[in-house]
Amino acid sequence: xxxxxxxxxxxxxxxxxxxxxxxxxxxxxxxxxxxxxxxxxxxxxxxxx
Amino acid sequence: xxxxxxxxxxxxxxxxxxxxxxxxxxxxxxxxxxxxxxxxxxxxxxxxxxxxxxxxxxxxxxxxxxxxxxxxxxxxxxxxxxxxxxxxxxxxxxxxxxxxxxxxxxxxxxxxxxxxxxxxxxxxxxxxxxxxxxxxxxxxxxxxxxxxxxxxxxxxxxxxxxxxxxxxxxxxxxxxxxxxxxxxxxxxxxxxxxxxxxxxxxxxxxxxxxxxxxxxxxxxxxxxxxxxxxxxxxxxxxxxxxxxxxxxxxxxxxxxxxxxxxxxxxxxxxxxxxxxxxxxxxxxxxxxxxxxxxxxxxxxxxxxxxxxxxxxxxxxxxxxxxxxxxxxxxxxxxxxxxxxxxxxxxxxxxxxxxxxxxxxxxxxxxxxxxxxxxxxxxxxxxxxxxxxxxxxxxxxxxxxxxxxxxxxxxxxxxxxxxxxxxxxxxxxxxxxxxxxxxxxxxxxxxxxxxxxxxxxxxxxxxxxxxxxxxxxxxxxxxxxxxxxxxxxxxxxxxxxxxxxxxxxxxxxxxxxxxxxxxxxxxxxxxxxxxxxxxxxxxxxxxxxxxxxxxxxxxxxxxxxxxxxxxxxxxxxxxxxxxxxxxxxxxxxxxxxxxxxxxxxxxxxxxxxxxxxxxxxxxxxxxxxxxxxxxxxxxxxxxxxxxxxxxxxxxxxxxxxxxxxxxxxxxxxxxxxxxxxxxxxxxxxxxxxxxxxxxxxxxxxxxxxxxxxxxxxxxxxxxxxxxxxxxxxxxxxx
Numbered sequence: 109x110x111x112x113x114x115x116x117x118x119x120x121x122x123x124x125x126x127x128x129x130x131x132x133x134x135x136x137x138x139x140x141x142x143x144x145x146x147x148x149x150x151x152x153x154x155x156x157x
Numbered sequence: 158x159x160x161x162x163x164x165x166x167x168x169x170x171x172x173x174x175x176x177x178x179x180x181x182x183x184x185x186x187x188x189x190x191x192x193x194x195x196x197x198x199x200x201x202x203x204x205x206x207x208x209x210x211x212x213x214x215x216x217x218x219x220x221x222x223x224x225x226x227x228x229x230x231x232x233x234x235x236x237x238x239x240x241x242x243x244x245x246x247x248x249x250x251x252x253x254x255x256x257x258x259x260x261x262x263x264x265x266x267x268x269x270x271x272x273x274x275x276x277x278x279x280x281x282x283x284x285x286x287x288x289x290x291x292x293x294x295x296x297x298x299x300x301x302x303x304x305x306x307x308x309x310x311x312x313x314x315x316x317x318x319x320x321x322x323x324x325x326x327x328x329x330x331x332x333x334x335x336x337x338x339x340x341x342x343x344x345x346x347x348x349x350x351x352x353x354x355x356x357x358x359x360x361x362x363x364x365x366x367x368x369x370x371x372x373x374x375x376x377x378x379x380x381x382x383x384x385x386x387x388x389x390x391x392x393x394x395x396x397x398x399x400x401x402x403x404x405x406x407x408x409x410x411x412x413x414x415x416x417x418x419x420x421x422x423x424x425x426x427x428x429x430x431x432x433x434x435x436x437x438x439x440x441x442x443x444x445x446x447x448x449x450x451x452x453x454x455x456x457x458x459x460x461x462x463x464x465x466x467x468x469x470x471x472x473x474x475x476x477x478x479x480x481x482x483x484x485x486x487x488x489x490x491x492x493x494x495x496x497x498x499x500x501x502x503x504x505x506x507x508x509x510x511x512x513x514x515x516x517x518x519x520x521x522x523x524x525x526x527x528x529x530x531x532x533x534x535x536x537x538x539x540x541x542x543x544x545x546x547x548x549x550x551x552x553x554x555x556x557x558x559x560x561x562x563x564x565x566x567x568x569x570x571x572x573x574x575x576x577x578x579x580x581x582x583x584x585x586x587x588x589x590x591x592x593x594x595x596x597x598x599x600x601x602x603x604x605x606x607x608x609x610x611x612x613x614x615x616x617x618x619x620x621x622x623x624x625x626x627x628x629x630x631x632x633x634x635x636x637x638x639x640x641x642x643x644x645x646x647x648x649x650x651x652x653x654x655x656x657x658x659x660x661x662x663x664x665x666x667x668x669x670x671x672x673x674x675x676x677x678x679x680x681x682x683x684x685x686x687x688x689x690x691x692x693x694x695x696x697x698x699x700x701x702x703x704x705x706x707x708x709x710x711x712x713x714x715x716x717x718x719x720x721x722x723x724x725x726x727x728x729x730x731x732x733x734x735x736x737x738x739x740x741x742x743x744x745x746x747x748x749x750x751x752x753x754x755x756x757x758x759x760x761x762x763x764x765x766x767x768x769x770x771x772x773x774x775x776x777x778x779x780x781x782x783x784x785x786x787x788x789x790x791x792x793x794x795x796x797x798x799x800x801x802x803x804x805x806x807x808x809x810x811x812x813x814x815x816x817x818x819x820x821x822x823x824x825x826x827x828x829x830x831x832x833x834x835x836x837x838x839x840x841x842x843x844x845x846x847x848x849x850x851x852x853x854x855x856x857x858x859x860x861x862x863x864x865x866x867x868x869x870x871x872x873x874x875x876x877x878x879x880x881x882x883x884x885x886x887x888x889x890x
Contacts, residue, residue: 114491114500118508121682122690129687129740135853 158206159318160235164228164259165243166252167214168656170271172196173301173665174243175209178311202311210237213578216251218258219407220374223577232262233359238318239265241310246270246298247279247657249426250418256292257414260329263360265321266294267314273298273306281428288425293327302662324360330420331413334401338394339365345390351383369395370406437536437657444537450544458624461532463617464794465524466605471789472520473605475782477817480513483779487772502702506751507693508686514750514818515681515743518602519674520790525601526673527666529567534661538563543655552635553646554579558588562631565595566624567673569847573854584646589855590638590867593847594631594874596624598677599742603842606746610822611835619836623843630844630878634870680741688740689747696752704752709733723876724883725838728825735841741848746818753821830890837883844875 163171179198196211212231213224220226232240242259244252259266270276270283276298289296295313299306331339342365346352356364359375367375368391379385395406402409444453488509492501532538541563546556558579565572572592576585596604604623608616638644695708704710713729720726730752734745770778826834846852846868856864 110491110493111496111500114496114504117491118500118504121508121686125683125687125690127687128683129691132684132740133849 158208159239159315160208160210160237161314161318162210162212162232162235162237162240163243164212164232164240164255165214165271166216166245166255167654169214169243169245169252170301171214171243172211174241174269174271174299174307174310175211177301177304177307179207179209203315205315207311207315210235216255217411218255218262220372222580226374227577232259232264237264239267239314239321241269241314242266242294243269243271245272246276246283247272247281249283249422250415253292253418253421254411254414257329257417260293260327261360261363261366263324263326263362265317265325267310267317268292268294268296269299269306269310270296271299271301274300274303279428281426283427284425288421291421291425302665327362329362330417331410332416334398335409335413338369338398341394342368342391345388349385349388351385352379355379355383355385366410369398370410371395437655440658441540441655444540445543450540454541454544455621455625457532457537459618459621461528462621462624465521465528466608466617466620467793467796468790469520469524470609470793471786472523473517473609475786476519477513477517477819478782479779480509480516481817483775484513485509486775498701499697502697503690503693506754507690507697510754510818511689511693511747511751512681512686514606514754515602515685515747516678517818518605518743518746519678519681521601521605522598522677523670523674525598526567527670530666530669531661533669534659534665536656536658539655548632552587552632553639554584554587554635558584558591558646561588562592562595562628565592565597567598569593569595569597569851570854573851573858576858581646583644586859586863587635587638587644587646589859589863590644590870591631591635593851593867593871594627594634594844596627596843597742597847598673599848600842602743602746604839606749606819606822607835607839609819610825611832619839623839626840626878627843630874634874677743681743681747685741685743685747688737688744689751692737692744692748693751709752712736720876722884723837723841723879724830724834724887725841725879727834730825731838735845738842739846739849742842745842749822749825750818753824754818830887833883833886833890836886837879840882841875841879844871844878846871 163175165171175198179200198209198211200207200209210231212228215222215225215228218225218229220229231237240259242256244256256268276283285296295317297306297310297313299310301307329336329339339362343361346356346361346364346368352364352368359367364375368388371392376385376387398409399406404412444450446453485505488504492504539560542556542559544556545559549556549558552558558576560578561572561575564575569592572595573589576588576592579585579588601620604620605616608619612619639646692709695712696704696710698708700706710729710733713731713733716732717726717729720732725731730749734748737744737748825831852864852868855867
């Protein structure tokens with residue numbers, strides 16, 4: 109039972125963590141510019157810190 | 158949706174005002190250039206959806222820099238419902254010049270006279286009724302930091318946005334000669350079908366003035382989008398004006414606008430003898446002194462690093478204990494004899510050990526961000542650009558190029574985007590090539606770990622030397638690169654606003670610190686955790702926990718030979734830590750915690766489980782420990798031993814330091830060259846390719862080819878410098 113709980117927790121947090129990593133490597137992180145040059149860039153606020 | 162654009166000179170509190178209005182978290186700072194791209198915040202107010210757009214601070218609307226182009230293009234193309242022109246009420250003459258330019262665009266506007274509290278303190282007087290009549294728009298006195306006038310401003314802006322749907326005509330008040338010239342060009346516009354069509358978009362006044370000014374950016378648009386061919390008649394009027402005034406056309410118009418501003422202020426504004434600038438001038442006489450300026454800057458960095466390390470050390474110890482003894486104890490309760498070994502190792506070593514190793518340095522980041530925010534808010538940071546001007550001139554740049562580099566101390570990504578404030582492409586490229594050498598915040602945990610393990614109480618001094626080394630390497634790289642055609646900058650004179658010194662707002666500092674630290678914590682529990690789980694798998698398999706024969710060990714051992722001259726590559730762990738650090742530099746710390754602490758940690762936790770204390774007793778114990786750590790931390794900050802930072806550490810002192818990951822890292826090298834090897838490794842981490850997000854920013858701004866070139870530099874330079882540090886350092890050991 110304990111092992112099942114542990115696997116569940118690890119899968120959940122691991123899934124979230126790996127998804128964030130994948131998004132970052134794909135260029136979809138908070139600090140990426142989503143559009144193009146000349147003012148279309150929309151950085152999220154946190155990136156500025 | 159009502160679209161409100163906020164515009165004004167740099168450092169007039171635009172972002173702070175939007176934050177006060179929209180409750181958003183845009184970055185603010187007492188220095189020019191904090192906002193280099195437009196940013197947005199959305200909220201609902203009185204049943205209306207409102208979109209606030211924070212445009213970069215600009216002095217003019219000439220298309221010489223990217224931020225000026227961004228601001229001008231946005232106002233023309235996106236047609237905001239109302240523009241809030243934010244004006245520093247303590248510096249009206251300079252700020253109102255932009256107001257005059259904005260009026261030429263014929264958009265509905267309202268003015269926020271910001272820093273009103275300071276205006277009152279200085280005993281300045283403004284005849285508001287007369288001022289409003291002459292400036293031809295509503296004016297609201299505001300103080301973004303004290304949040305006064307904010308609601309009135311928003312209410313009035315909404316009324317204007319709803320009422321004014323057409324372009325608004327303002328009286329421009331140029332002298333007779335210029336008025337006649339503008340009138341003549343307006344006639345030509347009205348007689349030309351193509352120009353008439355363009356005037357619907359740009360506004361008649363703006364188009365006439367820009368045609369007279371021979372604005373290259375606008376002429377290009379007219380030629381491509383409206384098939385306009387240059388009118389020799391307009392050129393003749395321009396030439397005539399230049400001959401009559403004996404000045405170039407842009408100066409003639411600039412003087413005209415300043416003349417209008419002076420006229421308005423002469424009739425409405427009275428100043429007192431007391432000036433805020435008196436204090437700033439006095440302080441600047443010392444801080445910007447030709448001989449004292451740079452040494453004082455270095456002293457400030459020494460003090461900063463000393464305070465950050467002394468202050469955070471007790472809290473780091475507490476977090477270390479909290480993660481390993483407290484969280485570790487309860488997590489390990491989920492593990493029993495039926496739990497597969499790989500799962501127990503993943504939880505204890507991979508996740509708890511790895512992420513715990515990164516989280517341990519949260520107090521270090523908290524202190525760094527706190528003191529950086531104080532420096533930014535006080536107005537000192539923009540002085541650094543001024544101090545560096547002489548050195549930067551040697552590279553064909555000017556001190557302004559140092560502003561993005563200073564931003565790089567926080568994070569390299571905004572530093573790359575901040576190169577947009579520079580006038581020409583070569584300056585931008587050269588600065589973008591130098592900025593990654595500035596030591597970003599993500600590298601600090603790596604320094605924190607290795608200095609605690611190998612340099613003990615002198616950690617602050619060692620870290621300061623790394624920051625300075627980063628600046629030196631950036632400058633030396635610039636000196637080499639400037640000889641290449643693509644980096645040959647034009648070497649314009651420095652024109653930068655030095656903001657007055659202000660007592661930093663505690664609310665802004667705390668907010669900035671918490672957001673930055675929160676971001677670090679979030680990164681540790683998402684991206685870094687994801688990478689550490691992959692790294693755990695690569696160090697656990699194929700031999701079920703035999704780290705020394707794992708995939709990562711094989712990889713590290715393959716490249717040990719190439720990196721041997723750097724001195725740190727005699728351990729495969731340091732070599733293997735470099736590629737994953739591309740995702741985030743903090744991963745180096747987590748990886749060390751995984752591979753070095755490993756079994757030791759598991760044993761410790763097992764012993765703890767046998768501990769008979771209850772959950773409540775443990776929690777109370779932790780809280781009591783936190784109280785002591787906070788007290789020790791404050792004592793550490795207050796009793797900063799700057800002298801101690803310069804002395805050589807003795808072995809006994811180093812032995813005393815650290816627990817957990819620090820103690821395990823200490824075992825990496827035990828020979829007499831250990832501190833030198835650790836320093837060489839930190840130098841490599843300082844100078845090597847920053848994270849992939851930074852590379853993404855470079856690619857977006859300069860393209861793939863340039864990014865490839867920068868990656869090449871960021872691999873060769875750290876190799877050379879680390880090798881030099883180790884090989885030369887060896888001579889002194």
